[in-house]
Amino acid sequence: MITIAGAGVAGLACAWELARRGAAVTIYEMTADPSENPCSWFAGGMLAPWCEGETAEDEVVRLGAGSIAWWEQITKVERCGTLVVAPPRDRAELARFARRTQAHRQLGADDIAALEPALAGRFSQALFFEDEAHLDPRRALIDLTAAVKALGVEILYETAAPERVDVDCRGMASGLSGLRPVRGEMAIIETPDVQFNRTIRLLHPRIPLYVVPRGAGSFMIGATMIESSSWRPITVRSVLELLGAAFALHPALGEASLVETGVGLRPAFDDNVPRLTECGETTHVNGLFRHGYLLAPALAGQLARQFFQEQADEDHSQRATA
Ligand SMILES: Cc1cc2nc3c(=O)[nH]c(=O)nc-3n(C[C@H](O)[C@H](O)[C@H](O)COP(=O)(O)OP(=O)(O)OC[C@H]3O[C@@H](n4cnc5c(N)ncnc54)[C@H](O)[C@@H]3O)c2cc1C
Structure with missing residues (x-):
């Protein structure tokens, strides 16, 4: 046993x-x-x-x-890959991300629109990590x-x-x-107005964001990495940053309902x-x-x-x- x-x-x-x-x-x-x-x-x-x-x-x-x-x-x-995008002013972040990673290919505006029609016209460059899930x-x-x-x-x-x-x-x-807690914060939003097929990462020098589709108009949004052992509920600053970055990814996400927030302490060496x-x-x-x-x-x-x-x-x- x-x-x-x-x-x-x-x-x-x-x-x-x-x-x-x-x-x-x-x-x-x-x-x-x-x-x-x-x-x-x-x-x-x-x-x-x-x-x-x-x-x-x-x-x-x-x-x-x-x-x-x-x-x-x-x-x-869901074996749909990961799409990594950056707003035009943060294009350098995309180049830096490409240099530091492998197994991706560069996409232009048409390819982005073909993969994620909701992002058509919003980003001119992306990295596609096709083998991710x-x-x-x-x-x-x-x-x-x-x-x-x-x-x-x-x-x-x-x-x-x-x-x-x-x-x-x-x-x-x-x-x-040797173990330390690294606080991770998340939000779940729901909207019938936007559909993503895969995880989208939005690069931003201060708060890189990811949006993971959960089906039926539900999305998990995560981002922050705070070296803290606090169990207290998500902070106002984090909610503002998460939802602000989601809004930057697609303005229709601003109309989504915020249905859950959560915090987990991730064990790390x-x-x-x-x-x-x-x-x-x-x-x-x-x-x-x-x-x-x-x-x-x-x-x-x-x-x-x-x-x-x-x-x-x-x-x-x-x-x-x-
Ligand atoms: C916001 C956020 C986003 C994340 N996103 C990702 C991601 O996209 N991909 C990814 O791979 N990982 C992700 N992670 C990380 C992942 O969730 C953690 O690495 C993982 O949950 C750690 O699992 P664990 O089993 O080691 O610990 P835990 O999930 O903490 O499990 C420990 C278990 O032990 C139990 N326990 C505690 N004390 C006792 C006791 N005395 N007796 C019996 N049972 C006990 C607890 O109740 C708990 O069920 C994310 C985490 C967070 C918080």
Whole structure:
């Protein structure tokens, strides 16, 4: 029996990788259901390794590349790419973004209009990251929960993990040394007047914005990266900046309804690269920062390979001494 603390995206991904290799797994989860999760519930759901390469280490791009195919085994993934645009006055930002990233192509006004008719006439240049994708993280958490249960994983909700577990995926609650909280803020807006087919990133020197379509006229907007451990609700400044940038992307978004705002504390190490950390008999899977959906599959695979290799080594040495 393998015990896991935490049923966020990391804990569930680990449970899936372990259970599908035949392990019996129990997860302890403090909250009553995925909608009470303190971080994974508020994510954008972008599976965008090459765009993230603008600021992230090469390791993030490398580990993230397999996430799209992984999630397709579990939930609906929209493989529509990412479109990156900048207002004319911030054109230099687009050139800088292109220099710092790979796997994109330059688009002109006609190509932009063909991909996203709502943006026709609004931007003359864009970068298109064709191989990227997005998912609805809430749907994904619910589908992954169902998938692990179907493999026989037991999830004990409203149950604090015991002092010793095999795998610790409690995010910021793990108390792991070197981990810091990075506040992420988001808004969900709804409008029947604008349709986007893919994630749009709007470059802006102060507040780069992304808009992820959630279907039925609903959009998740995210942007800010504030080094803070505060749980307080979203600030007025953040709402103004998020919605102002959305308005700059398309004025019709100014007429959208603001239906939800949220804040999550993303667990990050100094280099913003997640990792497995051994502490006594517990392996921590943590530090997923802004890449939980992008990188949990790779880390969970590493954990499961490590665990089964160790077990194979143990079986081998027992046979050798018998
Ligand atoms: C606004 C925002 C946008 C984001 N956008 C993206 C994106 O587009 N793409 C992407 O890949 N990532 C994105 N992320 C990042 C992603 O959401 C995080 O990296 C991820 O959620 C971290 O998951 P986790 O499982 O490590 O931690 P958590 O989601 O925090 O899960 C930890 C779990 O442990 C449980 N727990 C805590 N203490 C205990 C205990 N004592 N006993 C039992 N259980 C316990 C908690 O209840 C929780 O369910 C975004 C995050 C935010 C906030």
